[in-house]
Amino acid sequence: MDTKILTVSSINDKGEGLAFTEGKEIFLDNALPGEKVNAVIGDPFAAGSKRCPGKVVSFLTQSEDRREPFCPYFKECGGCQLQHWSLKAQHQYKKEQIKAALISCNITADPEDFADENRPQICRYKTIRYFKNADGKIKAGFYKKRSHDLIEVDKCALEPEWFSAFLQDITALFNSFSLKAYDEITHNGLIRNVMLRDGKPQRLALICTTDLLSEDLQKSLIKLAQKHQINSLNYLVNDAKGNRILGDRSIVLFGKEYMQAELCGHLFNVRPHAFLQVNPYATLELYKKAVAWCGENKDALALDLCCGVGTMSLLLAAHFKKVIGVEIVEEAVAAAKENAQLNKYDNVSFIASDLKKVLSSLINENVKAVIADPARAGLGEANCRALNRFKGEVKLALIFCSLTALKRDLPILLKGGWKIHQIQGVDMFPHSTHVETLVLLAKK
Numbered sequence: 001m002d003t004k005i006l007t008v009s010s011i012n013d014k015g016e017g018l019a020f021t022e023g024k025e026i027f028l029d030n031a032l033p034g035e036k037v038n039a040v041i042g043d044p045f046a047a048g049s050k051r052c053p054g055k056v057v058s059f060l061t062q063s064e065d066r067r068e069p070f071c072p073y074f075k076e077c078g079g080c081q082l083q084h085w086s087l088k089a090q091h092q093y094k095k096e097q098i099k100a101a102l103i104s105c106n107i108t109a110d111p112e113d114f115a116d117e118n119r120p121q122i123c124r125y126k127t128i129r130y131f132k133n134a135d136g137k138i139k140a141g142f143y144k145k146r147s148h149d150l151i152e153v154d155k156c157a158l159e160p161e162w163f164s165a166f167l168q169d170i171t172a173l174f175n176s177f178s179l180k181a182y183d184e185i186t187h188n189g190l191i192r193n194v195m196l197r198d199g200k201p202q203r204l205a206l207i208c209t210t211d212l213l214s215e216d217l218q219k220s221l222i223k224l225a226q227k228h229q230i231n232s233l234n235y236l237v238n239d240a241k242g243n244r245i246l247g248d249r250s251i252v253l254f255g256k257e258y259m260q261a262e263l264c265g266h267l268f269n270v271r272p273h274a275f276l277q278v279n280p281y282a283t284l285e286l287y288k289k290a291v292a293w294c295g296e297n298k299d300a301l302a303l304d305l306c307c308g309v310g311t312m313s314l315l316l317a318a319h320f321k322k323v324i325g326v327e328i329v330e331e332a333v334a335a336a337k338e339n340a341q342l343n344k345y346d347n348v349s350f351i352a353s354d355l356k357k358v359l360s361s362l363i364n365e366n367v368k369a370v371i372a373d374p375a376r377a378g379l380g381e382a383n384c385r386a387l388n389r390f391k392g393e394v395k396l397a398l399i400f401c402s403l404t405a406l407k408r409d410l411p412i413l414l415k416g417g418w419k420i421h422q423i424q425g426v427d428m429f430p431h432s433t434h435v436e437t438l439v440l441l442a443k444k
Helices: 087-104 161-176 215-227 280-294 311-317 330-342 355-362 381-387 403-415
Strands: 004-007 017-021 024-028 036-041 051-061 126-134 137-143 150-152 191-198 203-209 232-237 250-255 259-263 266-270 297-305 320-327 348-352 367-372 394-400 419-426 436-443
Touching: 004 017, 017 036, 024 036, 087 403, 087 419, 126 150, 126 161, 137 161, 161 191, 161 203, 161 215, 215 232, 215 250, 259 280, 266 311, 266 330, 280 311, 280 367, 280 394, 280 419, 280 436, 297 311, 297 355, 311 320, 311 330, 311 348, 311 367, 320 330, 320 355, 330 348, 355 381, 381 403, 394 403, 403 436
Parallel strands: 024 051, 203 232, 297 320, 297 367, 320 348, 367 394
Antiparallel strands: 004 036, 017 024, 036 051, 126 137, 126 191, 137 150, 191 203, 232 250, 259 266, 394 436, 419 436
């Protein structure tokens, strides 16, 4: 077995170390920047490609930032990529990724340092567990890296403990009814996945199946929900072939169709399909900074674009005469309206619509602040050009959950007269390569 000495120069978005030799780019699992390794180099990923897999045989030097992963499934599970790296090094890497994205589109700006990571390890308050058939039973777990192969996982170290306890019980219940997991190849089987949410104070469970559940199974599931203090138990039927995660409409089995979540001193009704950030600690940091940038003007309007269940809309409402939220998901808008009543705000209204259809009509001289937290695809060119029509003093807090969207949208806004005040990365998913980026802009 021939080995080659390689020096790792960086990591990619899968957490793999990258090294270069003889014009080839080598991808190495479990290797960190600066480390020197003995590695076996495999054949190219594709004919004619200069990209090749590598396998570390031994370490000649190791990074001082290397850490022992705290999860026994780390090497196989696709949920985390960076547990073997210190949080300080992770934050520096994420900051450098933001800076590289800015440089690639000719934007000269230095992102702020990440906030000191002195938070609880348990930080992922939403999970989806998938199921497979093995050894005559249903087993629950996560997908392996780069695949739809399932590894059985009894506990995730980043999730509330009741998640794993409930999932172990529900898996045992499925097996007691001799149920089968949905098979993407044969298209047979009843159980697709289970989604759990913890809203602190309340809990929600959503079971995704390929057909209606029997009455006996429903009764057993209700008892299980009561045992685990679940406030909202739902299931939905997704009988489509393929690997679509959820369906369109859920059925309430127990409790209400929503759970209540606490955030920034407010309570929010959250239904199964509604968007809510999974990490309450990072969310608090992100939202407080975005709302603080918008300031206060009791004679002016504020907009909350892609508002979800109205979280930031209500935070803005205390500082502006009126707030208008726009969201494409009707279920989320229904919840946002409830949340305004629940928190006793009468100066907030919500529009259920594709943003491109209504944004131009909302732009006027009375709007003095805008917050936008779009999906991974970003705002898009049309919406950015609409925002460029603002005249006078306006502040914009724009959240990107994708650096690809940042590289497309931010140059359009800058050409339209917006100026960058500050750029801040937020670690919404510690131990992953994902980074949220808050960009604070203003027009004068």
